Amino acid sequence: MMQDNTPFLPPAGNVYVMDSLDATKKIKAEVLKTRTKQHREIIESLACPVCGNPMSWDSKWEAFICVKHGKKAIYEMVSGG
Numbered sequence: 001m002m003q004d005n006t007p008f009l010p011p012a013g014n015v016y017v018m019d020s021l022d023a024t025k026k027i028k029a030e031v032l033k034t035r036t037k038q039h040r041e042i043i044e045s046l047a048c049p050v051c052g053n054p055m056s057w058d059s060k061w062e063a064f065i066c067v068k069h070g071k072k073a074i075y076e077m078v079s080g081g
């Protein structure tokens, strides 16, 4: 079984992603849903920064993926600040 590598919610609660096809700008993404794992919050659902579609984590890509606004978009999580 594949290991669950769903990312933890950062302590400040701010999540930033980067479009893997346009990795030049950091985009703030809205967290829609979290769940608790080992006493920490992990991100279960993140809103697509383009179309707002709820995206879930893809363990294989290690990213959140949106297929709802035309071209498939792969959003990698990046550190905040």
Ligand SMILES: [Zn+2]
Pocket: 048, 049, 050, 051, 052, 053, 066, 067, 068, 069, 073
């Ligand atoms: Zn989208």
